[in-house]
Amino acid sequence: MSRYWETDKQYSQPTVDELRRKAKASSSSAEKKKLKYEPIEPFSRQKICTSWWGQAWCANLERYADYESRLGRGKRYVKAGTVIDLKIKKGKVEARVQGTRKTPYKVEIRISPLSEKKCSAIIEKCSRRIENMEALIRGEFPDELRELFAGKDGLFPSPREISFNCSCPDWALMCKHVAAVMYGIGVRLDENPFYFFELRGIDADRFIKVALESKVEAMLSNADSITERVIDDADLTALFGVI
Numbered sequence: 001m002s003r004y005w006e007t008d009k010q011y012s013q014p015t016v017d018e019l020r021r022k023a024k025a026s027s028s029s030a031e032k033k034k035l036k037y038e039p040i041e042p043f044s045r046q047k048i049c050t051s052w053w054g055q056a057w058c059a060n061l062e063r064y065a066d067y068e069s070r071l072g073r074g075k076r077y078v079k080a081g082t083v084i085d086l087k088i089k090k091g092k093v094e095a096r097v098q099g100t101r102k103t104p105y106k107v108e109i110r111i112s113p114l115s116e117k118k119c120s121a122i123i124e125k126c127s128r129r130i131e132n133m134e135a136l137i138r139g140e141f142p143d144e145l146r147e148l149f150a151g152k153d154g155l156f157p158s159p160r161e162i163s164f165n166c167s168c169p170d171w172a173l174m175c176k177h178v179a180a181v182m183y184g185i186g187v188r189l190d191e192n193p194f195y196f197f198e199l200r201g202i203d204a205d206r207f208i209k210v211a212l213e214s215k216v217e218a219m220l221s222n223a224d225s226i227t228e229r230v231i232d233d234a235d236l237t238a239l240f241g242v243i
Helices: 016-032 052-061 065-079 116-126 130-137 143-150 176-191 195-199 204-221 233-240
Strands: 083-089 092-097 105-111 162-166
Touching (some): 052 176, 162 176
Antiparallel strands (some): 083 092
């Protein structure tokens, strides 16, 4: 008697070489159509990102228990070079991921804007030290901010702040194509950490301007304060022998 559910049916996963071959063909096809793709190129097969902020993004992603079952496949896909296009825009990511089919799947990820409270917290911490501001102006995230981004209640988005959609037929909460794009975001942050501000709906130039103003205000408020480091006139005379 025939059964509705074919329990012995197995679905094979494409090999890495097969995925790369199809991804290359899709990229060549896009180039002929004058489409500008921006592929994701991980640092290596062993390490997706190199900067602490890129690695922190990936580590934070791997703490999402809801997505655990698909992250392994997503990591395999991004390392295979299947994310043939990934563009970060204000509050969202648009990408194309090569799968088993000839046509790449379209993926869209939306991330909620950073709350005013959290934005104020990072501005306050950034403006504590001039070194932090110098690093931000150079396009880097100071190591001092590591815990602020990756720690508990940090500034990386939580699962409830992320929504996504993929054109593939997979019914899972997060398919492997979306997971590959999530890792791809880490690569983009590796290339330019200010994409983080773009993702969370923050104007990076205004952010730095406000942080600098906060630093200047703090310095001016302490300008008239007397500290132990100030040498009084008597000590100055004794030190240099001047009258």
